[in-house]
Amino acid sequence: MTNETISTHANRPRRVAFFGSPAWAVPVLEALYRQHQVVLVVTQPDKPAGRGLKLTPCPVAAWAEAQGLRVEKPAKLRKNLEFMELFREMGPEVAVTAAYGKILPAELLAIPRFGFLNLHPSDLPKYRGPAPVQWTLIHGETEAAVCIMQTDVGMDTGPVVARWRTPVGPDETAVELSNRLRDKGIELLLEALADLEHLQPQPQPPEGTHAPMLQKDHGKIAWERSADEIYNRHRGVQPWPGSWFEHQGRRVKVLRMSKATLEQTLEYRHGQGPGGPSLEPGTVLRIADELMVAAGQGSLLLQEVQPEGKKPMPAADWARGARLRMGDRLG
CATH class of the missing domain: 3.40.50.170 (Formyl transferase, N-terminal domain)
Incomplete structure (x- = not known):
């Protein structure tokens, strides 16, 4: 030709x-x-x-x-x-x-x-x-x-x-x-x-991996996972089903989050001393501009959440309204 x-x-x-x-x-x-x-x-x-x-x-x-x-x-x-x-x-x-x-x-x-x-x-x-x-x-x-x-x-x-x-x-x-x-x-x-x-098609190997349709529970935060795993899942479940956890029987959607740096986690540890709250997964570590929560390894900073039936709000404002204290654990 x-x-x-x-x-x-x-x-x-x-x-x-x-x-x-x-x-x-x-x-x-x-x-x-x-x-x-x-x-x-x-x-x-x-x-x-x-x-x-x-x-x-x-x-x-x-x-x-x-x-x-x-x-x-x-x-x-x-x-x-x-x-x-x-x-x-x-x-x-x-x-x-x-x-x-x-x-x-x-x-x-x-x-x-x-x-x-x-x-x-x-x-x-x-x-x-x-x-x-x-x-x-x-x-x-x-x-x-x-x-x-x-x-x-x-x-x-x-x-x-x-x-x-x-x-x-x-x-x-x-x-x-x-x-x-x-x-x-x-x-x-x-x-x-x-x-x-x-065109010159290249055959695929017969074996591969499957990517099934997401279900609502795929967005549920398992705090025992590492901060990296939780954050990667958060990125992957956008825009649906989104990341969420339950507190006092009500669902709270996490709209924005990031991983805390090692320095931020170590600073928390140093500030609390040996008698401070534990770092068990789901533990509230700090309520300031952001809500800091312990993961299985590392910790996360929650910036914006949306409680069930309410409008989006800063995560720290939600935590204060829910009367959360350092050392409390999220469900």
């Missing part, structure tokens, strides 16, 4: 179908809309939202409908002959998925000439599944990645066509890292679409 032919492929808009649902995926669709012909957008069905539980489209569907794009919201894909026929009629050359949330059946994957490409924010085969960035941070990884993968019938097991690795910032949250990886992933995706005829 001549260089002139390759250049023609690179500049030609592709007929693309897009599968995605949450707000995180909207910039991916926007980029495709600007450079390619988006013939179909597929999202999760509308869900009840708000006080009136009115059926509401997901962010991707809302954006696509506003642009006048064809949007379909099938409740299921497997054995959905009506949707399969529609998808075939729309004639996509390639399909792109980004946080769609469903396993795609083999008969659907076979329809586009160039198959499906998935934007996945992890260093595959690490962290396959729906919450890769969250578990990357919870496990204290210092490096993350985004991959463009050819989708197969497994969960994030297809061959990788592009990969970009990056250091993880020490205070970077799941929201920040997810967005940064997505934005770089968009660049990789557009490059792959420009060169579909010459």
Whole structure:
């Protein structure tokens, strides 16, 4: 194939179908809309939202409908002959998925000439599944990645066509890292679409790690963990379920926290002397501008909390209002 032919492929808009649902995926669709012909957008069905539980489209569907794009919201894909026929009629050359949330059946994957490409924010085969960035941070990884993968019938097991690795910032949250990886992933995706005829997929090893959907209890602070582990988990569970603990039977959400330095912990020890409060996990060590709490190893500084049923407030103000004293233990 001549260089002139390759250049023609690179500049030609592709007929693309897009599968995605949450707000995180909207910039991916926007980029495709600007450079390619988006013939179909597929999202999760509308869900009840708000006080009136009115059926509401997901962010991707809302954006696509506003642009006048064809949007379909099938409740299921497997054995959905009506949707399969529609998808075939729309004639996509390639399909792109980004946080769609469903396993795609083999008969659907076979329809586009160039198959499906998935934007996945992890260093595959690490962290396959729906919450890769969250578990990357919870496990204290210092490096993350985004991959463009050819989708197969497994969960994030297809061959990788592009990969970009990056250091993880020490205070970077799941929201920040997810967005940064997505934005770089968009660049990789557009490059792959420009060169579909010459991609060189690299098979993944069969064994990998799974990143399951977060549950509410994943945000519960276990004070017996080290300060590093608690802080890493706090970064990973943003914005949901967030970090929280219970005090006197009521949940208190921790909106902002940091790790105390070794000097701050040693200063506390020195100031209390041998008869001072213990450093058992969960012990309140200091109530000043911040609330200092002992962990299994090291200690944490709580800056902002939100007690159940109340507005966010400085953690020290909450502690004083709750009549906490140094040496008390949080539940």
